[in-house]
Amino acid sequence: MDRTKIDLWVGVFVALGVVALLGLAMKVGNLTSGKIGETYSVTAAFENVGSLKPHAPVKSAGVAVGRVDSIAFNSKTYEAVVTIKIDKRYSFPKDTFANIYTAGLLGEQYVGLEAGGDEEALKNGDKIAKTQDAVVLEKMISQFLFSKASETDKDVKSSSQNTSEVKPAETKSTELGDAPF
Amino acid sequence: MTNNIVEIDNLSFGYKGRLLHKGINMVFPRGKVVAIMGGSGSGKTTLLRLIGGQIKPSKGEVRVHGDVVHKQDRDGIFKLRRKMGMLFQQGALFTDLSVYENVAFPMRELTDLPDSMIRDLVLMKLNAVGLRGAHTLMPAELSGGMARRVALARAIALDPAIMMYDEPFAGLDPISMGVICSLIRSLNDALGATSIIVSHDVKETFLIADYVYFVANGVVTAEGTPDDLMKSTLPFVHQFVHGDKDGPVPFHYPAGNYQTELLKQR
Amino acid sequence: MTKSNPLVSIIKTLQGIGHRMVERIWRLGAGARLFFLTIVYSGESFKRFHLTMREIYSTGVMSLLIIIVSAFFVGMVLALQGYNTLQKYGSSEAIGVLVSLSLVRELGPVVTALLFAGRAGTAITAEIGLMKTTEQLSAMEMMAVNPIARVVAPRFWAGVISMPILATLFSMVGILGGYIVAVPLIGVDEGAFWSQMQANVDFQSDIVNGIIKSLVFGVACTMIALFEGFDAPPTAEGVSRATTRTVVISSLTVLGFDFVLTSFMMVI
Numbered sequence: 238m239d240r241t242k243i244d245l246w247v248g249v250f251v252a253l254g255v256v257a258l259l260g261l262a263m264k265v266g267n268l269t270s271g272k273i274g275e276t277y278s279v280t281a282a283f284e285n286v287g288s289l290k291p292h293a294p295v296k297s298a299g300v301a302v303g304r305v306d307s308i309a310f311n312s313k314t315y316e317a318v319v320t321i322k323i324d325k326r327y328s329f330p331k332d333t334f335a336n337i338y339t340a341g342l343l344g345e346q347y348v349g350l351e352a353g354g355d356e357e358a359l360k361n362g363d364k365i366a367k368t369q370d371a372v373v374l375e376k377m378i379s380q381f382l383f384s385k386a387s388e389t390d391k392d393v394k395s396s397s398q399n400t401s402e403v404k405p406a407e408t409k410s411t412e413l414g415d416a417p418f
Numbered sequence: 419m420t421n422n423i424v425e426i427d428n429l430s431f432g433y434k435g436r437l438l439h440k441g442i443n444m445v446f447p448r449g450k451v452v453a454i455m456g457g458s459g460s461g462k463t464t465l466l467r468l469i470g471g472q473i474k475p476s477k478g479e480v481r482v483h484g485d486v487v488h489k490q491d492r493d494g495i496f497k498l499r500r501k502m503g504m505l506f507q508q509g510a511l512f513t514d515l516s517v518y519e520n521v522a523f524p525m526r527e528l529t530d531l532p533d534s535m536i537r538d539l540v541l542m543k544l545n546a547v548g549l550r551g552a553h554t555l556m557p558a559e560l561s562g563g564m565a566r567r568v569a570l571a572r573a574i575a576l577d578p579a580i581m582m583y584d585e586p587f588a589g590l591d592p593i594s595m596g597v598i599c600s601l602i603r604s605l606n607d608a609l610g611a612t613s614i615i616v617s618h619d620v621k622e623t624f625l626i627a628d629y630v631y632f633v634a635n636g637v638v639t640a641e642g643t644p645d646d647l648m649k650s651t652l653p654f655v656h657q658f659v660h661g662d663k664d665g666p667v668p669f670h671y672p673a674g675n676y677q678t679e680l681l682k683q684r
Numbered sequence: 685m686t687k688s689n690p691l692v693s694i695i696k697t698l699q700g701i702g703h704r705m706v707e708r709i710w711r712l713g714a715g716a717r718l719f720f721l722t723i724v725y726s727g728e729s730f731k732r733f734h735l736t737m738r739e740i741y742s743t744g745v746m747s748l749l750i751i752i753v754s755a756f757f758v759g760m761v762l763a764l765q766g767y768n769t770l771q772k773y774g775s776s777e778a779i780g781v782l783v784s785l786s787l788v789r790e791l792g793p794v795v796t797a798l799l800f801a802g803r804a805g806t807a808i809t810a811e812i813g814l815m816k817t818t819e820q821l822s823a824m825e826m827m828a829v830n831p832i833a834r835v836v837a838p839r840f841w842a843g844v845i846s847m848p849i850l851a852t853l854f855s856m857v858g859i860l861g862g863y864i865v866a867v868p869l870i871g872v873d874e875g876a877f878w879s880q881m882q883a884n885v886d887f888q889s890d891i892v893n894g895i896i897k898s899l900v901f902g903v904a905c906t907m908i909a910l911f912e913g914f915d916a917p918p919t920a921e922g923v924s925r926a927t928t929r930t931v932v933i934s935s936l937t938v939l940g941f942d943f944v945l946t947s948f949m950m951v952i
Contacts, residue, residue, distance in 0.1 A: 240734060240737075243734075243737055243738055243741045244734075244737060246741055246745045247737050247740045247741055247744070247745060249745075250740065250741075250744050250745045250748065250846075250849065251849065253748075253849070253853060254848070254849030254850075254852055254853060256856075257849075257852040257853045257855070257856035257857075258852050258891075258895075260856045261788065261852060261855060261856055261859075261891050262887055262891065264878065264881075264882075265784050265788065265855075265856075265859055265881055265882065265885050265891070266882065266885045266886065266887040266890065266891050292886070294883060301883075340883075345883075345884070470825075470826050472822070472825060472826070495828075496828040496830075497828075499825075499826055499827065499828040500828045502826065504823070504826045504827075506819045506822065506823050507819070508818060508819060510818055510819035510820050510822065510823035511820070512815075512820055512823075513814070513815075513818070513820070514811075523827070523829075524827045524829070527827070527829045527834065528827070528828060528829070
């Protein structure tokens with residue numbers, strides 16, 4: 238075998254490998270979507286973040302607009318502080334609502350933003366005031382059972398307050414959680 | 419300094435407790451063709467390996483140019499081996515390289531010669547063995563005799579001071595045998611080298627050797643010039659030289675030592 | 685003849701176990717020694733990199749076809765089977781995630797390594813075994829050329845370089861195969877196929893870890909093939925047995941290492 242021919246083939250081989258790696262990184266992996274150009278970060282406090290992880294997507298109306306940067310625990314308020322980075326191209330009103338949703342029935346969790354009506358926009362370092370916690374399945378089931386029990390035993394009035402608090406989260410999560418599918 | 423290029427001094431060697439050599443003494447003077455003869459399994463090839471430093475003796479020593487071979491470190495042995503050329507029994511050509519590249523191999527590996535000079539040298543060496551026209555062939559396309567001549571060209575590629583031939587005549591037709599035979603002699607005289615032939619082909623060896631050692635049962639049983647040995651009345655030598663069936667040693671393998679050599683190395 | 689003493693037979697069995705154990709450990713040590721020497725003499729062979737190029741050609745480039753064809757089929761089968769199961773849960777769009785994650789994390793490196801052992805590993809063992817049988821290695825040594833630097837090291841580095849490239853190609857081609865089955869044939873939404881994949885495949889923890897795996901497999905498979913060839917008894921039978929051993933030992937090693945590496949990567 239001629240040396241130049243071998244060189245050519247090995248060159249083709251290595252080039253194919255590089256193309257495949259780039260393909261994996263860009264098309265299959267999250268390398269491109271992980272690098273959103275310029276961002277600004279805002280924080281949001283949640284009572285429970287469920288299994289939300291750093292790098293989880295931040296979506297608004299189903300479109301990825303940013304990423305979760307970090308999740309910390311505030312030992313004063315006993316809340317989880319989630320820092321999210323949002324693409325500079327998108328601005329959100331001050332009273333934007335931050336929810337933690339689940340993609341699909343058992344999918345990964347992401348942060349959903351629902352725009353409010355405020356004139357002023359969120360700036361770097363701002364805190365989102367209105368948040369909705371992640372749905373914890375066990376909690377949901379126990380509350381469901383509790384509410385069932387309270388339906389049969391109508392004397393217990395205080396429980397109705399409890400259920401009304403949970404219900405919107407329940408309905409929302411099924412409706413929006415299934416949306417990407 | 420004596421005129422002896424290679425000296426074997428009271429050498430013993432054995433595998434796993436079984437001694438193959440029991441105190442062998444030999445000398446190989448400059449410019450001579452010296453043959454080591456003996457039946458198969460008498461450890462002739464092992465002697466070449468000991469000279470080349472591929473294995474270490476149990477006792478005694480081999481000296482090449484006055485240096486004790488087994489006391490050299492890796493670099494020292496490699497330095498000694500650069501002065502040696504060895505023709506292997508089956509040629510041992512590199513099957514993935516062409517004839518040209520086979521002969522060029524030692525030059526490419528061991529020298530920094532430019533390609534143009536390597537080309538000239540390779541063609542010279544191939545011409546010396548009469549195979550310049552075959553330089554584009556692959557080893558698989560060569561006949562046994564041609565392969566051995568290419569191997570010979572490769573062995574003399576760097577003009578060694580010591581040439582070792584391991585069964586150079588085994589398994590060749592009479593014509594190839596004659597060609598190899600005359601090549602060994604003429605190359606030795608042209609290079610001014612010392613040649614060591616390991617063989618059991620009496621006729622061809624006696625034709626070109628200046629001095630012959632007979633090895634049997636781990637010791638040198640007889641030595642002398644071919645003429646002396648032809649006239650020798652020692653029973654072993656007489657049996658070996660004349661190929662008698664009856665004698666002190668049962669005559670194991672008249673031919674086809676190919677197979678036995680393979681089995682022996684296991 | 686009296687019946688053999690049970691104690692004697694127990695001792696004999698134990699001896700047999702001990703003997704085999706000692707031999708295995710001895711071989712492991714010899715292999716490690718060869719590995720060490722290969723690394724030590726790699727410098728010499730790097731100076732003449734075209735030797736390694738030649739070996740990349742014969743191990744890597746020559747394995748391209750088998751890798752690409754099998755990757756394509758593996759990807760297609762994955763998509764078909766995955767669709768079968770996923771559609772029961774109404775999440776057939778997750779098919780892209782299933783195909784890509786199983787390829788990038790496991791099947792790419794592992795199947796490539798298994799195919800590599802069968803295609804290139806056996807070739808290396810047989811070649812070196814034959815070189816030994818026909819005294820080519822001996823001849824090299826007698827020419828003051830170190831066979832480890834000239835023969836072993838270039839093949840080793842060729843294997844180590846080729847394996848991750850082949851595994852990456854395997855994953856990419858497999859995903860394309862899965863795409864062809866999922867999108868045009870089954871009719872999964874193309875956007876969902878890719879976007880779900882991108883949302884769930886992490887470059888660091890999935891793709892890079894897969895490549896690290898294939899690198900380790902490359903070292904292991906090539907070294908096993910080289911050692912078996914180097915260690916083969918110089919007979920036709922010896923070489924053929926060594927070739928078989930290369931496939932068996934490489935496959936087991938790859939699967940074992942895969943488990944160990946995966947559990948390590950999960951912990952970290």
